Amino acid sequence: MSTTAEPSNLMESLVSLAKRRGFVYPSSEIYGGLNGFFDYGPMGVELKRNIRECWWRDMVHRRDDIVGIETSIIMHPKVWEASGHVAGFTDPLVDCKVSKQRYRADQLFFAAVVVDGKAVGYVSALESEDTGAELQAAAEQFKRKKAIQGALATVQVREFTEATEAEIPLIPSPATGEPGSLTPPRAFNMMFETNVGALKDASSVAYLRPETAQGMFVDFKNVVDTTRVKLPFGIAQIGKSFRNEITPRNFIFRSREFEQMEMEYFIHPNADWLACHEEWLRWCQDWLKSIGLPESHLSLHEHPKEKLAFYSRRTVDIMFKYPFGVQELWGIAARSDYDLQQHQKFSGVPQVFFDEAGKQKVVPHVIEPAVGVDRIFLAVLAAGYAEEDVKDEKGNVEKRTVLRLSPRIAPVKVAVLPLLKNKEQLTACARELYLKLRRRYAAFYDDGGAIGKRYRRQDEIGTPWCVTIDFETIEKDGTFTLRDRDSMAQKRITETELFALLEERVY
Numbered sequence: 233m234s235t236t237a238e239p240s241n242l243m244e245s246l247v248s249l250a251k252r253r254g255f256v257y258p259s260s261e262i263y264g265g266l267n268g269f270f271d272y273g274p275m276g277v278e279l280k281r282n283i284r285e286c287w288w289r290d291m292v293h294r295r296d297d298i299v300g301i302e303t304s305i306i307m308h309p310k311v312w313e314a315s316g317h318v319a320g321f322t323d324p325l326v327d328c329k330v331s332k333q334r335y336r337a338d339q340l341f342f343a344a345v346v347v348d349g350k351a352v353g354y355v356s357a358l359e360s361e362d363t364g365a366e367l368q369a370a371a372e373q374f375k376r377k378k379a380i381q382g383a384l385a386t387v388q389v390r391e392f393t394e395a396t397e398a399e400i401p402l403i404p405s406p407a408t409g410e411p412g413s414l415t416p417p418r419a420f421n422m423m424f425e426t427n428v429g430a431l432k433d434a435s436s437v438a439y440l441r442p443e444t445a446q447g448m449f450v451d452f453k454n455v456v457d458t459t460r461v462k463l464p465f466g467i468a469q470i471g472k473s474f475r476n477e478i479t480p481r482n483f484i485f486r487s488r489e490f491e492q493m494e495m496e497y498f499i500h501p502n503a504d505w506l507a508c509h510e511e512w513l514r515w516c517q518d519w520l521k522s523i524g525l526p527e528s529h530l531s532l533h534e535h536p537k538e539k540l541a542f543y544s545r546r547t548v549d550i551m552f553k554y555p556f557g558v559q560e561l562w563g564i565a566a567r568s569d570y571d572l573q574q575h576q577k578f579s580g581v582p583q584v585f586f587d588e589a590g591k592q593k594v595v596p597h598v599i600e601p602a603v604g605v606d607r608i609f610l611a612v613l614a615a616g617y618a619e620e621d622v623k624d625e626k627g628n629v630e631k632r633t634v635l636r637l638s639p640r641i642a643p644v645k646v647a648v649l650p651l652l653k654n655k656e657q658l659t660a661c662a663r664e665l666y667l668k669l670r671r672r673y674a675a676f677y678d679d680g681g682a683i684g685k686r687y688r689r690q691d692e693i694g695t696p697w698c699v700t701i702d703f704e705t706i707e708k709d710g711t712f713t714l715r716d717r718d719s720m721a722q723k724r725i726t727e728t729e730l731f732a733l734l735e736e737r738v739y
Protein backbone atom coordinates (compact mmCIF):
# COMPACT_ATOMS: atom_id res chain seq x y z
CA MET A 233 0.00 0.00 0.00
CA SER A 234 1.29 3.45 -0.80
CA THR A 235 0.05 7.02 -1.05
CA THR A 236 1.69 9.53 -3.34
CA ALA A 237 1.91 13.26 -2.72
CA GLU A 238 3.44 15.92 -4.93
CA PRO A 239 6.31 17.53 -2.97
CA SER A 240 5.59 21.15 -2.10
CA ASN A 241 8.60 22.33 -4.09
CA LEU A 242 9.16 19.78 -6.83
CA MET A 243 12.02 21.71 -8.41
CA GLU A 244 13.97 21.84 -5.13
CA SER A 245 13.39 18.12 -4.61
CA LEU A 246 14.61 17.36 -8.13
CA VAL A 247 17.76 19.44 -7.82
CA SER A 248 18.50 17.83 -4.48
CA LEU A 249 17.96 14.28 -5.77
CA ALA A 250 20.02 15.05 -8.87
CA LYS A 251 22.96 16.08 -6.69
CA ARG A 252 22.53 13.39 -4.02
CA ARG A 253 22.32 10.47 -6.42
CA GLY A 254 24.89 11.62 -8.96
CA PHE A 255 22.69 12.82 -11.82
CA VAL A 256 23.67 16.50 -12.14
CA TYR A 257 26.27 18.66 -10.36
CA PRO A 258 26.90 22.39 -10.78
CA SER A 259 29.94 22.86 -13.02
CA SER A 260 33.23 23.78 -11.28
CA GLU A 261 31.43 23.60 -7.94
CA ILE A 262 34.56 23.83 -5.78
CA TYR A 263 35.14 27.28 -7.30
CA GLY A 264 31.59 28.40 -6.63
CA GLY A 265 30.07 27.10 -9.89
CA LEU A 266 29.61 28.85 -13.21
CA ASN A 267 26.12 30.12 -14.03
CA GLY A 268 24.54 28.22 -16.93
CA PHE A 269 26.94 25.26 -16.94
CA PHE A 270 26.45 21.78 -15.47
CA ASP A 271 28.18 18.44 -15.07
CA TYR A 272 26.48 15.08 -15.39
CA GLY A 273 27.44 12.51 -12.75
CA PRO A 274 27.60 8.71 -12.99
CA MET A 275 23.81 8.25 -13.04
CA GLY A 276 23.17 11.37 -15.15
CA VAL A 277 25.60 10.35 -17.83
CA GLU A 278 23.85 7.00 -18.21
CA LEU A 279 20.41 8.58 -18.39
CA LYS A 280 21.58 11.14 -20.92
CA ARG A 281 23.28 8.48 -23.02
CA ASN A 282 20.13 6.37 -23.02
CA ILE A 283 18.01 9.33 -24.17
CA ARG A 284 20.47 9.96 -27.00
CA GLU A 285 20.73 6.31 -27.95
CA CYS A 286 16.94 5.82 -28.00
CA TRP A 287 16.59 8.85 -30.27
CA TRP A 288 19.41 7.72 -32.56
CA ARG A 289 18.03 4.17 -32.83
CA ASP A 290 14.51 5.37 -33.62
CA MET A 291 15.49 8.33 -35.78
CA VAL A 292 18.41 6.82 -37.73
CA HIS A 293 18.80 3.04 -37.36
CA ARG A 294 15.12 2.17 -37.55
CA ARG A 295 14.42 4.28 -40.63
CA ASP A 296 15.62 3.86 -44.20
CA ASP A 297 15.36 7.53 -45.09
CA ILE A 298 17.62 9.14 -42.46
CA VAL A 299 21.39 9.13 -42.10
CA GLY A 300 23.51 10.52 -39.29
CA ILE A 301 26.54 12.81 -39.24
CA GLU A 302 28.76 14.52 -36.68
CA THR A 303 30.14 17.91 -37.61
CA SER A 304 32.67 20.15 -35.91
CA ILE A 305 31.57 22.56 -33.18
CA ILE A 306 33.65 25.41 -34.62
CA MET A 307 32.84 25.98 -38.27
CA HIS A 308 33.94 28.55 -40.85
CA PRO A 309 32.67 31.95 -39.62
CA LYS A 310 30.94 32.51 -42.98
CA VAL A 311 28.51 29.72 -42.04
CA TRP A 312 27.04 31.99 -39.38
CA GLU A 313 26.87 34.98 -41.73
CA ALA A 314 25.00 32.88 -44.26
CA SER A 315 22.67 31.38 -41.66
CA GLY A 316 21.72 34.82 -40.35
CA HIS A 317 23.11 34.21 -36.85
CA VAL A 318 25.77 36.97 -36.96
CA ALA A 319 23.14 39.57 -37.77
CA GLY A 320 20.06 38.16 -36.12
CA PHE A 321 20.76 35.64 -33.35
CA THR A 322 20.06 38.17 -30.64
CA ASP A 323 17.98 38.59 -27.54
CA PRO A 324 16.80 42.01 -26.34
CA LEU A 325 18.98 42.88 -23.34
CA VAL A 326 18.06 45.36 -20.61
CA ASP A 327 20.57 46.55 -17.98
CA CYS A 328 19.78 47.85 -14.53
CA LYS A 329 22.44 50.56 -14.10
CA VAL A 330 22.20 50.50 -10.31
CA SER A 331 22.17 46.77 -9.47
CA LYS A 332 24.16 45.71 -12.59
CA GLN A 333 21.55 42.99 -13.15
CA ARG A 334 20.72 42.06 -16.74
CA TYR A 335 17.32 41.03 -18.03
CA ARG A 336 15.85 39.72 -21.24
CA ALA A 337 13.32 42.35 -22.29
CA ASP A 338 10.90 39.66 -23.43
CA GLN A 339 11.00 38.09 -19.96
CA LEU A 340 10.50 41.38 -18.14
CA PHE A 341 6.93 42.63 -17.79
CA PHE A 342 5.38 45.86 -16.60
CA ALA A 343 2.02 47.53 -16.14
CA ALA A 344 0.73 50.99 -15.48
CA VAL A 345 -0.96 51.48 -12.12
CA VAL A 346 -4.29 53.06 -13.08
CA VAL A 347 -6.44 54.61 -10.34
CA ASP A 348 -9.78 56.20 -11.24
CA GLY A 349 -8.79 56.02 -14.90
CA LYS A 350 -5.45 57.84 -14.40
CA ALA A 351 -1.93 56.30 -14.60
CA VAL A 352 -0.23 57.06 -11.27
CA GLY A 353 2.91 54.95 -11.71
CA TYR A 354 4.34 51.68 -12.97
CA VAL A 355 5.14 48.22 -11.58
CA SER A 356 7.35 45.47 -13.03
CA ALA A 357 7.85 41.71 -12.61
CA LEU A 358 9.94 38.97 -14.15
CA GLU A 359 8.21 36.22 -16.14
CA SER A 360 6.65 33.64 -13.84
CA GLU A 361 3.81 31.16 -13.84
CA ASP A 362 1.39 33.99 -13.12
CA THR A 363 2.98 37.30 -14.03
CA GLY A 364 -0.45 38.96 -14.21
CA ALA A 365 -1.25 38.14 -10.58
CA GLU A 366 2.20 39.33 -9.47
CA LEU A 367 1.78 42.66 -11.25
CA GLN A 368 -1.72 43.10 -9.83
CA ALA A 369 -0.40 42.50 -6.31
CA ALA A 370 2.47 44.94 -6.96
CA ALA A 371 -0.01 47.56 -8.18
CA GLU A 372 -2.14 47.17 -5.03
CA GLN A 373 0.98 47.52 -2.88
CA PHE A 374 2.07 50.61 -4.85
CA LYS A 375 -1.30 52.26 -4.27
CA ARG A 376 -1.26 51.38 -0.56
CA LYS A 377 2.29 52.62 -0.03
CA LYS A 378 1.61 55.94 -1.73
CA ALA A 379 -1.74 56.22 0.08
CA ILE A 380 -3.58 56.89 -3.17
CA GLN A 381 -7.38 56.92 -2.88
CA GLY A 382 -9.68 55.62 -5.63
CA ALA A 383 -10.50 52.50 -7.64
CA LEU A 384 -7.56 50.49 -8.94
CA ALA A 385 -8.07 49.09 -12.45
CA THR A 386 -7.05 45.54 -13.41
CA VAL A 387 -3.48 45.75 -14.69
CA GLN A 388 -2.72 45.41 -18.40
CA VAL A 389 0.41 43.22 -18.65
CA ARG A 390 2.96 44.37 -21.26
CA GLU A 391 6.38 43.10 -22.31
CA PHE A 392 9.28 45.48 -21.70
CA THR A 393 9.98 45.37 -25.45
CA GLU A 394 6.71 47.31 -25.89
CA ALA A 395 7.63 50.12 -23.50
CA THR A 396 7.81 53.56 -25.11
CA GLU A 397 10.81 55.87 -24.72
CA ALA A 398 8.79 57.98 -22.28
CA GLU A 399 7.74 54.97 -20.20
CA ILE A 400 11.19 53.35 -19.73
CA PRO A 401 12.47 55.83 -17.06
CA LEU A 402 9.23 55.34 -15.11
CA ILE A 403 9.35 51.53 -14.90
CA PRO A 404 10.95 50.19 -11.69
CA SER A 405 13.86 47.76 -11.89
CA PRO A 406 12.91 44.33 -10.47
CA ALA A 407 16.23 44.41 -8.58
CA THR A 408 15.82 47.72 -6.75
CA GLY A 409 12.08 48.38 -6.98
CA GLU A 410 12.91 51.95 -8.05
CA PRO A 411 12.40 53.54 -11.48
CA GLY A 412 15.09 55.29 -13.49
CA SER A 413 17.79 52.63 -13.78
CA LEU A 414 16.59 50.42 -16.64
CA THR A 415 18.13 50.97 -20.08
CA PRO A 416 16.20 50.65 -23.35
CA PRO A 417 16.53 47.10 -24.80
CA ARG A 418 19.49 46.51 -27.11
CA ALA A 419 20.23 43.51 -29.34
CA PHE A 420 22.68 41.13 -27.66
CA ASN A 421 24.21 38.42 -29.87
CA MET A 422 24.20 35.10 -28.05
CA MET A 423 27.02 33.41 -29.94
CA PHE A 424 30.20 32.71 -27.98
CA GLU A 425 33.21 34.10 -29.81
CA THR A 426 36.67 32.59 -29.88
CA ASN A 427 39.82 32.90 -32.00
CA VAL A 428 41.26 30.20 -34.20
CA GLY A 429 45.06 30.05 -34.46
CA ALA A 430 47.81 32.06 -32.82
CA LEU A 431 46.64 35.51 -33.96
CA LYS A 432 43.91 37.22 -31.99
CA ASP A 433 42.43 39.70 -34.43
CA ALA A 434 39.26 40.20 -36.43
CA SER A 435 40.45 37.75 -39.10
CA SER A 436 40.67 34.87 -36.61
CA VAL A 437 37.25 35.30 -34.97
CA ALA A 438 35.14 32.14 -34.94
CA TYR A 439 32.08 31.00 -33.01
CA LEU A 440 31.03 28.05 -30.91
CA ARG A 441 27.98 26.76 -32.77
CA PRO A 442 24.65 27.93 -31.34
CA GLU A 443 22.81 25.06 -33.08
CA THR A 444 23.86 21.78 -34.67
CA ALA A 445 21.54 22.32 -37.65
CA GLN A 446 24.00 24.28 -39.79
CA GLY A 447 26.29 21.23 -39.86
CA MET A 448 23.60 19.34 -41.77
CA PHE A 449 23.09 22.16 -44.28
CA VAL A 450 26.79 22.73 -44.89
CA ASP A 451 27.37 18.97 -45.41
CA PHE A 452 24.23 18.52 -47.52
CA LYS A 453 26.22 18.12 -50.78
CA ASN A 454 28.73 15.77 -49.16
CA VAL A 455 25.95 13.48 -47.98
CA VAL A 456 24.14 13.58 -51.33
CA ASP A 457 27.37 12.83 -53.22
CA THR A 458 28.63 10.05 -50.96
CA THR A 459 25.46 8.10 -50.13
CA ARG A 460 22.46 6.87 -52.10
CA VAL A 461 19.85 9.08 -50.44
CA LYS A 462 16.76 10.04 -52.47
CA LEU A 463 14.28 12.80 -51.69
CA PRO A 464 12.70 12.89 -49.18
CA PHE A 465 15.55 12.10 -46.80
CA GLY A 466 16.91 13.35 -43.51
CA ILE A 467 20.28 14.10 -41.94
CA ALA A 468 20.46 13.80 -38.16
CA GLN A 469 23.02 14.92 -35.63
CA ILE A 470 23.46 14.93 -31.87
CA GLY A 471 25.93 17.33 -30.32
CA LYS A 472 26.76 20.24 -28.07
CA SER A 473 25.56 23.77 -28.77
CA PHE A 474 26.48 26.97 -26.96
CA ARG A 475 24.47 30.11 -26.32
CA ASN A 476 25.49 32.99 -24.12
CA GLU A 477 22.01 33.16 -22.62
CA ILE A 478 21.31 36.44 -20.78
CA THR A 479 19.34 34.66 -18.07
CA PRO A 480 20.20 30.96 -17.80
CA ARG A 481 17.69 29.49 -15.36
CA ASN A 482 15.51 26.71 -14.13
CA PHE A 483 18.39 24.30 -13.53
CA ILE A 484 19.35 22.58 -16.82
CA PHE A 485 16.32 23.94 -18.71
CA ARG A 486 18.09 26.99 -20.11
CA SER A 487 21.85 26.69 -19.94
CA ARG A 488 24.76 28.13 -21.85
CA GLU A 489 26.21 24.80 -22.92
CA PHE A 490 23.66 22.15 -23.86
CA GLU A 491 23.12 19.28 -26.20
CA GLN A 492 20.80 19.16 -29.19
CA MET A 493 19.30 16.34 -31.24
CA GLU A 494 18.33 17.80 -34.57
CA MET A 495 17.21 16.35 -37.87
CA GLU A 496 16.86 18.18 -41.18
CA TYR A 497 14.33 16.43 -43.43
CA PHE A 498 14.85 17.46 -47.07
CA ILE A 499 11.78 17.36 -49.28
CA HIS A 500 11.04 18.22 -52.92
CA PRO A 501 10.04 21.91 -53.30
CA ASN A 502 6.68 20.78 -54.71
CA ALA A 503 6.02 18.29 -51.90
CA ASP A 504 3.19 18.90 -49.43
CA TRP A 505 5.35 20.54 -46.73
CA LEU A 506 2.43 21.08 -44.38
CA ALA A 507 1.52 17.38 -44.37
CA CYS A 508 5.18 16.51 -43.79
CA HIS A 509 5.37 19.01 -40.93
CA GLU A 510 2.27 17.43 -39.35
CA GLU A 511 3.78 13.96 -39.73
CA TRP A 512 6.95 14.98 -37.89
CA LEU A 513 4.92 16.67 -35.20
CA ARG A 514 3.12 13.38 -34.58
CA TRP A 515 6.33 11.40 -34.72
CA CYS A 516 7.97 13.58 -32.05
CA GLN A 517 4.99 13.37 -29.70
CA ASP A 518 4.85 9.58 -30.07
CA TRP A 519 8.57 9.36 -29.42
CA LEU A 520 8.31 11.38 -26.21
CA LYS A 521 5.56 9.04 -25.02
CA SER A 522 7.72 6.03 -25.92
CA ILE A 523 10.35 7.17 -23.43
CA GLY A 524 7.75 7.57 -20.71
CA LEU A 525 6.51 11.17 -20.80
CA PRO A 526 2.81 11.22 -19.95
CA GLU A 527 0.44 12.66 -22.56
CA SER A 528 -1.17 14.79 -19.84
CA HIS A 529 2.07 16.83 -19.54
CA LEU A 530 2.39 17.51 -23.30
CA SER A 531 0.72 20.23 -25.35
CA LEU A 532 1.30 22.15 -28.57
CA HIS A 533 2.09 25.79 -29.17
CA GLU A 534 1.72 27.20 -32.67
CA HIS A 535 3.99 30.23 -33.19
CA PRO A 536 1.90 33.17 -34.40
CA LYS A 537 2.89 34.31 -37.92
CA GLU A 538 4.28 37.65 -36.70
CA LYS A 539 6.58 35.93 -34.17
CA LEU A 540 8.08 33.29 -36.50
CA ALA A 541 11.90 33.09 -36.72
CA PHE A 542 13.25 34.67 -39.90
CA TYR A 543 13.70 31.28 -41.61
CA SER A 544 10.41 29.70 -40.64
CA ARG A 545 7.12 29.22 -42.53
CA ARG A 546 5.55 27.45 -39.62
CA THR A 547 6.82 26.40 -36.20
CA VAL A 548 4.96 24.33 -33.65
CA ASP A 549 6.55 23.64 -30.25
CA ILE A 550 5.80 20.58 -28.19
CA MET A 551 5.41 22.03 -24.71
CA PHE A 552 5.98 20.22 -21.44
CA LYS A 553 4.44 20.93 -18.05
CA TYR A 554 7.65 21.57 -16.08
CA PRO A 555 7.45 22.33 -12.33
CA PHE A 556 8.02 26.02 -13.17
CA GLY A 557 5.33 26.16 -15.86
CA VAL A 558 4.51 24.97 -19.36
CA GLN A 559 7.61 25.53 -21.50
CA GLU A 560 9.08 24.60 -24.89
CA LEU A 561 10.55 21.13 -25.12
CA TRP A 562 10.81 20.43 -28.85
CA GLY A 563 10.50 22.80 -31.80
CA ILE A 564 9.30 21.53 -35.18
CA ALA A 565 9.97 24.13 -37.87
CA ALA A 566 9.28 24.28 -41.59
CA ARG A 567 12.43 26.11 -42.74
CA SER A 568 11.58 26.25 -46.49
CA ASP A 569 14.75 26.34 -48.64
CA TYR A 570 16.14 29.30 -46.68
CA ASP A 571 19.34 27.67 -45.39
CA LEU A 572 20.41 25.89 -48.58
CA GLN A 573 19.71 29.03 -50.63
CA GLN A 574 21.77 31.12 -48.22
CA HIS A 575 24.73 28.72 -48.29
CA GLN A 576 24.51 28.55 -52.08
CA LYS A 577 24.66 32.34 -52.18
CA PHE A 578 27.48 32.76 -49.65
CA SER A 579 29.69 29.83 -50.75
CA GLY A 580 29.01 29.96 -54.49
CA VAL A 581 28.59 26.16 -54.42
CA PRO A 582 25.24 24.91 -55.81
CA GLN A 583 23.17 23.23 -53.09
CA VAL A 584 21.00 21.13 -55.34
CA PHE A 585 19.61 17.66 -55.71
CA PHE A 586 18.99 16.08 -59.12
CA ASP A 587 15.34 15.12 -59.26
CA GLU A 588 15.23 12.02 -61.52
CA ALA A 589 11.46 12.18 -62.07
CA GLY A 590 11.37 15.82 -63.14
CA LYS A 591 14.85 15.65 -64.75
CA GLN A 592 15.90 18.86 -63.09
CA LYS A 593 18.04 20.19 -60.28
CA VAL A 594 16.09 21.42 -57.28
CA VAL A 595 16.95 23.11 -53.99
CA PRO A 596 15.06 21.01 -51.42
CA HIS A 597 12.91 22.43 -48.64
CA VAL A 598 13.35 21.38 -45.03
CA ILE A 599 11.28 20.24 -42.05
CA GLU A 600 13.31 20.38 -38.83
CA PRO A 601 12.51 18.72 -35.50
CA ALA A 602 15.02 20.20 -32.99
CA VAL A 603 15.15 19.20 -29.35
CA GLY A 604 17.49 19.62 -26.39
CA VAL A 605 18.70 16.48 -24.60
CA ASP A 606 18.93 18.37 -21.30
CA ARG A 607 15.29 19.50 -21.57
CA ILE A 608 14.17 15.90 -22.11
CA PHE A 609 16.36 14.88 -19.17
CA LEU A 610 14.66 17.42 -16.91
CA ALA A 611 11.21 16.44 -18.22
CA VAL A 612 11.68 12.73 -17.46
CA LEU A 613 12.98 13.56 -13.98
CA ALA A 614 10.03 15.87 -13.29
CA ALA A 615 7.42 13.46 -14.63
CA GLY A 616 8.98 10.45 -12.92
CA TYR A 617 9.66 11.88 -9.46
CA ALA A 618 7.34 10.86 -6.63
CA GLU A 619 7.42 10.78 -2.85
CA GLU A 620 5.26 8.12 -1.27
CA ASP A 621 4.24 6.95 2.17
CA VAL A 622 4.69 3.19 2.23
CA LYS A 623 4.39 0.53 4.91
CA ASP A 624 7.34 -1.73 5.67
CA GLU A 625 7.02 -5.44 6.62
CA LYS A 626 6.30 -4.44 10.23
CA GLY A 627 3.54 -2.04 9.21
CA ASN A 628 5.55 1.11 9.96
CA VAL A 629 4.95 4.00 7.58
CA GLU A 630 8.04 5.35 5.87
CA LYS A 631 8.79 7.67 3.00
CA ARG A 632 10.09 6.40 -0.28
CA THR A 633 11.37 8.56 -3.11
CA VAL A 634 10.96 6.95 -6.49
CA LEU A 635 11.91 7.90 -10.02
CA ARG A 636 9.50 6.25 -12.41
CA LEU A 637 11.76 6.23 -15.45
CA SER A 638 10.88 4.20 -18.51
CA PRO A 639 13.00 1.01 -18.75
CA ARG A 640 14.13 2.36 -22.14
CA ILE A 641 16.09 5.18 -20.50
CA ALA A 642 16.64 4.13 -16.85
CA PRO A 643 20.38 4.32 -15.98
CA VAL A 644 20.29 0.85 -14.41
CA LYS A 645 17.85 -1.70 -15.83
CA VAL A 646 18.12 -4.36 -13.16
CA ALA A 647 19.77 -4.71 -9.74
CA VAL A 648 20.87 -8.08 -8.40
CA LEU A 649 20.70 -8.43 -4.64
CA PRO A 650 21.74 -11.49 -2.60
CA LEU A 651 19.45 -11.70 0.42
CA LEU A 652 22.42 -11.97 2.81
CA LYS A 653 25.96 -10.75 2.34
CA ASN A 654 27.64 -13.37 4.49
CA LYS A 655 26.22 -16.47 2.79
CA GLU A 656 28.72 -17.52 0.14
CA GLN A 657 26.17 -19.63 -1.76
CA LEU A 658 23.82 -16.67 -2.13
CA THR A 659 26.48 -14.16 -3.19
CA ALA A 660 28.10 -16.61 -5.66
CA CYS A 661 24.75 -17.29 -7.31
CA ALA A 662 23.90 -13.56 -7.39
CA ARG A 663 27.26 -12.65 -8.92
CA GLU A 664 26.87 -15.32 -11.59
CA LEU A 665 23.48 -13.91 -12.60
CA TYR A 666 24.84 -10.34 -12.47
CA LEU A 667 27.75 -11.21 -14.78
CA LYS A 668 25.33 -12.78 -17.27
CA LEU A 669 22.99 -9.80 -17.17
CA ARG A 670 25.64 -7.11 -17.56
CA ARG A 671 26.80 -8.51 -20.90
CA ARG A 672 23.60 -7.08 -22.38
CA TYR A 673 22.09 -4.68 -19.87
CA ALA A 674 23.21 -2.00 -17.42
CA ALA A 675 22.99 -4.10 -14.25
CA PHE A 676 24.01 -3.35 -10.68
CA TYR A 677 25.18 -5.68 -7.91
CA ASP A 678 24.48 -4.63 -4.34
CA ASP A 679 24.93 -6.70 -1.21
CA GLY A 680 25.28 -3.87 1.32
CA GLY A 681 22.64 -3.33 4.01
CA ALA A 682 19.08 -4.46 4.67
CA ILE A 683 17.13 -5.54 1.61
CA GLY A 684 14.54 -2.76 2.12
CA LYS A 685 17.29 -0.12 2.10
CA ARG A 686 18.74 -1.60 -1.06
CA TYR A 687 15.33 -1.41 -2.77
CA ARG A 688 15.02 2.26 -1.75
CA ARG A 689 18.43 3.08 -3.21
CA GLN A 690 17.37 1.58 -6.54
CA ASP A 691 13.97 3.33 -6.41
CA GLU A 692 15.71 6.69 -6.12
CA ILE A 693 17.76 6.17 -9.28
CA GLY A 694 14.82 4.73 -11.21
CA THR A 695 15.87 1.06 -11.56
CA PRO A 696 12.73 -0.69 -12.87
CA TRP A 697 13.48 -4.12 -11.40
CA CYS A 698 15.40 -5.73 -8.56
CA VAL A 699 16.03 -9.47 -8.36
CA THR A 700 16.76 -11.04 -5.01
CA ILE A 701 18.62 -14.32 -4.66
CA ASP A 702 17.38 -16.17 -1.59
CA PHE A 703 17.45 -19.66 -0.12
CA GLU A 704 14.66 -20.84 -2.41
CA THR A 705 16.88 -19.95 -5.35
CA ILE A 706 19.75 -22.16 -4.25
CA GLU A 707 17.92 -24.89 -2.40
CA LYS A 708 14.78 -25.39 -4.50
CA ASP A 709 14.08 -24.38 -8.06
CA GLY A 710 16.59 -21.68 -9.08
CA THR A 711 13.86 -19.01 -9.28
CA PHE A 712 14.41 -15.59 -7.73
CA THR A 713 12.22 -12.78 -6.48
CA LEU A 714 11.50 -10.08 -9.00
CA ARG A 715 10.48 -6.79 -7.39
CA ASP A 716 8.75 -4.18 -9.52
CA ARG A 717 9.76 -0.57 -8.78
CA ASP A 718 6.38 1.05 -9.40
CA SER A 719 3.95 -1.38 -7.77
CA MET A 720 6.57 -2.82 -5.35
CA ALA A 721 4.88 -6.18 -6.12
CA GLN A 722 7.08 -9.24 -5.89
CA LYS A 723 6.85 -12.53 -7.74
CA ARG A 724 9.05 -15.51 -8.43
CA ILE A 725 10.60 -15.72 -11.83
CA THR A 726 13.04 -17.93 -13.74
CA GLU A 727 16.20 -16.70 -15.43
CA THR A 728 14.65 -17.28 -18.87
CA GLU A 729 11.60 -15.24 -17.90
CA LEU A 730 13.81 -12.43 -16.58
CA PHE A 731 15.74 -12.18 -19.86
CA ALA A 732 12.46 -12.29 -21.82
CA LEU A 733 11.07 -9.42 -19.71
CA LEU A 734 14.18 -7.30 -20.26
CA GLU A 735 14.23 -8.09 -23.98
CA GLU A 736 10.63 -6.92 -24.29
CA ARG A 737 10.80 -3.76 -22.15
CA VAL A 738 14.33 -2.42 -22.75
CA TYR A 739 14.32 -1.62 -26.45
Ligand code: GAP
Binds near residue numbers: 442
Ligand atom coordinates in the same frame (compact mmCIF):
# COMPACT_ATOMS: atom_id res chain seq x y z
N1 GAP B 1 17.99 24.56 -35.17
C1 GAP B 1 16.85 25.19 -34.56
C2 GAP B 1 17.06 25.49 -33.15
O1 GAP B 1 18.16 25.39 -32.62
P1 GAP B 1 15.80 26.31 -31.02
O2 GAP B 1 14.33 26.37 -30.74
O3 GAP B 1 16.60 27.53 -30.79
O4 GAP B 1 15.91 25.85 -32.52
C3 GAP B 1 15.95 23.80 -30.37
O5 GAP B 1 16.43 25.11 -30.20
C4 GAP B 1 15.82 23.11 -29.03
O6 GAP B 1 17.07 23.17 -28.32
C5 GAP B 1 14.82 23.76 -28.08
O7 GAP B 1 13.51 23.32 -28.35
C6 GAP B 1 15.31 23.27 -26.74
O8 GAP B 1 14.86 21.95 -26.50
C7 GAP B 1 16.83 23.25 -26.92
N2 GAP B 1 17.45 24.48 -26.39
C8 GAP B 1 17.52 25.68 -26.97
N3 GAP B 1 18.17 26.57 -26.18
C9 GAP B 1 18.52 25.89 -25.06
C10 GAP B 1 19.22 26.24 -23.85
N4 GAP B 1 19.72 27.46 -23.67
N5 GAP B 1 19.39 25.29 -22.91
C11 GAP B 1 18.92 24.04 -23.09
N6 GAP B 1 18.26 23.65 -24.20
C12 GAP B 1 18.06 24.55 -25.17
